[in-house]
Amino acid sequence: MLGVFICQCGTNISATVDTGAVAAAAAGMRGVAHAESIQYTCSDPGQAAIGAAVREKRLDRIVIAACSPRMHEATFRRALERAGLNPYMMEMVNIREQCSWIHADTGEATMKAVDLVRKAVARIRAHVPLQGGKTAAVRRALVIGGGIAGIRAALDISAAGIPVTLVEKSPSIGGNMARLDKTFPTLDCSSCILTPLMVEIKQHDHIELMTNAEVDDVRGLVGDFQIDIRRRSTCVDEEKCTGCMICQEKCPAPAPDDFNAGLCQSKAISVAFPQAVPLVASLRKQYCRRFNGGKCRLCQKLCPAGAVDYGQEDEVVSRSFGAVVAATGYGHYDWTGSYPTFGKGLYPDVITSAQYERLLSASGPTGGLIRRPSDGAEPRQVAFVSCVGSRDESAGRPQCCSVGCMYTAKQAILTKEHIPDSQSYIFYIDMRAGGKNYEEFVRRAQTRYGAIFIRGRVGRIFPRRGKLVVMGTDTLAGDQVEIEADLVVLAAGLTAAPGAGELARKLNIACDETGFMAEEHPKLRPVEAAAAGVFLAGACQGPKDIPATVAQAGAAAAKVIGLLSRGELETSPMVSAVNPSRCAGCFKCRDVCPFGAIDKDRLADGLVTARVIESLCRGCGICNAACPPGAISLNGYTDKQLLAELVEVLR
């Protein structure tokens, strides 16, 4: 006996679909013993109504027409379980995302909803109870990215006694936060709060730190990912190097200083920055004379520890992990291509806020003195331009970077603190200061620090008489404004970290259209990625500030702990199964299976048939589509079920 529940989803569905009419139509379908429309089926009363109907009418199969199954399939499966039914005797009908929300005409939407319910009623007759298995989970987590998100996640996971491997692409952990001077809205010194955590990572018994390392290949699935990690050759033996920096001092080959955002030069062999963890040098072959045809071996000769090894090669380390946290952070938008009127990067005194952050920092190239790049002069008039490559459709960048307003205000404050007679001008579109104490902070920049806020976009920046003219519109006054500034700081937008897309592909997770990694559900599963066992922490999922990043890292860690603490995982029963009496023994299934999940079985009568290794099967159903006699079928998506749907929607 079938029960059909039509969710109104408040008015989300009922505004366009006549849910009462759908329920009435469902009641007339063959085998339907119960049909009702419920205001919020996913709510407690909604789920209770399902349970009550199951008991009263002895229902054994449930159809729920509501939102997308991607949203609540798991919820309703649990509801069935509580009602004493096998959780797979349920079929969801998507009448919200794929019906009420995309149609305007009630008649048409209702007709479609009835069609879809009929399809599900036909399909569910072919459902059979499914039972998942259990598999042991590897008690080790991989955290990818050593910024504040990765650090926090690694510490939190290891605090639960679960070993962690932390992989960082660059020579040191710390990420973007290590580059910041002070943090809004408290103006804490960024290094002061971050460095102790970095050291804790290095010293933690349960954390294995791999810098200069990247994920090479990912196999397996939740509970047992087999991951190859490539450790790039740095020509320095990490065990021997003491971080004395003699090599860096003597190295004759200049190289860009990544840590200082290109504001100054470093050396081909260098320590990333003075507080780096691990504090070891690394050699960048592309800048090294020896690796570019020269004979220089200075660093090797001078190293007191004998740590330099030119023959060092990349090393690939394979490990098994039960879960993965991606914490790859963000990158900076390259504005030079899209804003030709800002000088395309040709004016040295038009810099990005990330660079300005280094000018403000005591550990920066100027030792914390604000000196403009062109002539080293101290600027008096500083213009800040918000939303460069953010909220700008014309640059193809509609998204908000979510931190620009705040750090611009912070930088204006810090400017005033560094140069008391300076004047800051801030061109903004809207001040977004939604966090705790944020609005007060912005207000302080305005009142106590005298920053002048001009609401409007900047149209042009050009040099005039040793100054930079910033031309824009004051949309509040309705006037054209022209500011003559000594230094212009652009609040460039944030992008996904370089290489994040490639990593997402390896992890089998999705990225959204802005390139950030996509969460399973924006509200309800904000740290879960599309692949089970992969979690997102921090700005890899979207731009966010430090408090939000740390909070999300903690949440991801909690998910990992929850997943791995039981030691075993429930496996999905939606795997393929072979009906040996229909198997022709042609093994086309084995040829197409991406996971090597098909084996040969010899039956008692000598027939050789295919057999599914359930622990390897991931439920893609490719074998099902390739099997000519239809002997192998994917539980939950059998030919019978799909045909039932197909025939019914075309009636």
Added chain:
Amino acid sequence: MEELIPIIKKALEQVDVVLGWAQSPAAGVAVPAFFHTPAEADAAVFDSTCAHNLAVYLPRLADKKVGIVAKGCDARSIAQLIAEGAVKRSGVFVIGASCPGMIDVKKAWRCFGFGKQVCDAAGKVAMEGKTVAREEILLWKCRGCRDPEPVICDVTVGEASSEAPAPPAEPAGIRKRFAAMTVAERRQFWQDQFSRCIRCYACREACPLCVCRDVCTIQAHEPGWAGAAVDSPQSWMAQLIRVNHLAGRCTGCEECERACPVGIPLMLLLEEQNDVVEELFGYRAGGEAKPPFLTFDIKNDTWDEER
């Protein structure tokens, strides 16, 4: 072809049975024969009426060591069965017969009635003293034959034909008519053709690559791809199942069409499919490689999304 008999006899020293042909007195043509003993092998013949593709019997005899007389095109089917693992190479002994081109005996029967001797003692097509223009009466596949010599072979018999394979014929008759049809006309065409289908599955059973046989999904209760009703749409669907399962596997032997008792031009579908597969993947069934729908190098899948 007298040398065939001693070769079969010799082969019988190492195999359980040799598949070949013997003359059917009733039909006036060669019919498949199973030679178990040297004495039986005396009946072996090979002439222009040996159109049957004996590879069809190989999967059914998978537990035996089998000798098989194979034409060039038959050898492609054998190679395909081996590539797919349905037949073990070590289990077959292929006697490659150089093929003069096979004739469509139905054409002879239409002219002279069933049962008249079609080939003379020398194996030449000759009926009641008349010789018929070979090209007139050849099977379609033999026109422009691409494989006069077997691709897989343990011993050969007969000399390679001195005659060049007949050139490919211009589409004529039904092929010509079909090529000129609009899509809508083709829809109607197939509906008409399959209204004759009686679901005897001779097409399937005669196909060397239809290896599912007893468990064929067409006749299975579930999931019910094609209903059991003998009506045009269901029979059409049933045939599409077969065609689909032969994608990249059909070697073009024409046995399905030859076997069809009601004359449905099944090769129009399979020829089209084989052409498309060859064009898309550069693949022709009957070599050593598996079909492009089973194994291919995903990392180097040079597929142009824009095509």
Added chain:
Amino acid sequence: MRFIPEENITALLLRLSENATVWAPQVVRDTVNTVLFAPWREGAEIETGLYSALPVKGLVLPATERLFSFRYHRAGEREKIEIEVDELRERAAVFAARACDAKALVTLDALFLDGSGRSYNDQHYRARRGALTVITLACTSCDSACFCSSFEDGAAATAGSDLIFYPVSGGFLAEAVSATGRELAALDLFQESNLEKPPLAETAKVELARLGQRLLDKFDDIDFWRRTAEGCLSCGYCSYACPACHCFNIFDEMESDRAGGRYRCWDACMFYAYTLESSGHNPRPEAAHRYRNRLAHKFSYFPLNRGEFLCTGCGRCIRGCPAGRDVRDVIKALGAG
């Protein structure tokens, strides 16, 4: 005897067409030599030389027919089933049937119309059979697959026909076998004639004496049957082409959520699925078992149960076999009578 001039045949067929569909053997367009009984329309060429690929049995036992339709309807809380049997249907006439086909209709009649309690009186068959007129064209020539002369009457069999045409110069002598035949022969298209019946075809003969017993003697020699069946492809053509084979399958088809039909369709004993049980057990798993049962049914069991062979020697199973099998070879191999 009555005589119909050749030029009156079209008029006769038109007359028949007034209240029946007339089925006549015709070459299928674009095929090499496929002849089928198809609805005749004026101007269509009738092929009497080549043998049709299928017999006329489809007119009484169609390849697929709906036995009844059913419907689930809601009665209170419950679903009830309603069953409705369609009533037939239009009349049919077949022209230029062969004696072997017509004779097989009598065999089928005994099975499907026997009210004696030995069998059932099948309403669907009865309706079709009662609405069918059979005009047979007697064979004055034959081909090497024919072996009707092995059986009683041979080409001269009249059973199952309403009217038999014998080709003579300028037209056909018409011999009425039934009342329907007599009515037809009385039409003004016919005239009296005192021409002699032409000599009929003398076909190949096979030894049928003690065949049933000979077969049973070999029954347990499975190697014999394996050898016999080894060329057989296990397709269903011989069954479908046989004028006397009548095995069928029954299946249901839903036409909507609540309504559908139960159908009967031809089935063939050479199919693996024919005897496959739902448990996976198959009492006739090999082609050899099926081939043995097929021949035993025709030449042993049926004669035992019904006193006649389930074969009229039409030769279709020989002519059309995709693997060139010849049932007469098996009969010979069963040894002398």
Added chain:
Amino acid sequence: MSTVPRKGIKATKPLVPEPATIIDVIVETPSIRSFRLVFDDPGIMKEFSFAPGQIGLMGIPGVGESTFAISSPPSRRDYIQFSVMKTGFVTSAIHELKAGDAVALRAPLGCGFPVDNWKGKNILIAGGGIGMAPLRSLLLYILDHRHQFGDISVFYGARTPADLCFVGDRAHWEEREDIAFIATIDSGQPGWDGRTGVLPRVMEAGRPPAENTVAVICGPPVMIGYALAALARLGFAEGQIFTTLERKMKCGIGLCGRCNVGSKYVCTDGPVFSLADLGNEI
């Protein structure tokens, strides 16, 4: 002919079933359920009569039909019972049915046990697994007409205790003093204090006399094979041994062809056969 003639099915509409409704479902074992049903037409229900051993084709229109032995006795006028083992497509669908669900039924078909010829004889009944279904009908018939028969001994075997059907009946049969009822399971299991051992061996150990006795056996092919051998050793002649056969059936009326065993059709000549009828064709 040693079997009773069929009756009931309409001679002119043999392939058209009659709508019926399930009134009760009894879960016998994990794979066997008994279904009690009544024809929707009270007239047909009233007229319905059959002999033990006769069969019916029960089906769900839209799914298909399958053949089952009637497991209720002829004296039962208020329902017809079929015991169904889940083996495939149709039986799986039938197992989903509940009381109140609609089915369609063609019954009775085939020939039942020739009980009239057995009057005054001892009856030995041996059923294995689902094979007990027709024998239940027979046994209940015999108990209804107990005075007509001599000694009655019943052996019922299954693989495990959970595979034994007819719990309620069994208790009753075990209590009755006018029959000897023995249930056995193949091998010992905790909680089972009855007999263990495969049925043919247990039956042979009971040494039932062959004299004036009819043996009726029904069960899986392997069991039948051993049971026949045991009966032969006990001195039973072929004419004394009866069984019911099971074959795939479609028409149930001897036309569709597939259920033949030699020249006999299980659906019309059977399903009850004496071993003498079958000869070596079993």
Added chain:
Amino acid sequence: MPGKDVKIVGFLCNWCAYAGADMAGMARMEQPAGMRIIRVPCSGRVDPLLVLKAFQEGADGVLVSGCHPGDCHYGSGNYLARRRLELLGRMLPALGIEPERFHYTWVSASEGARWAEIVNTFTEAIKDVDEGS
């Protein structure tokens, strides 16, 4: 309202295309109502027979959509799918089915707008075929 009479069956993979269709819904992008989506785990699950069966059962159009090449949740499903489906598409004219009635395409979980556009364009294309233009 466009697409009222056009019946389209869409086989959408759970991970990308189905999520993309959901995304279009979340963005309230209006679409023709003739689309009937059948969710499958992977485009590689889509047996070409499902497409043919859909046409046989009277579909006016069939759309198959999965993850972009390289993004398959299972690694290779969409590579297999596109081989099978490309062949199928090219076979359609010989089968008497206008090739415009069949389309396979890749839609990621974030491409809601693209999905809506595809449904619109495909519906229109089928209507054009139906009208014989």
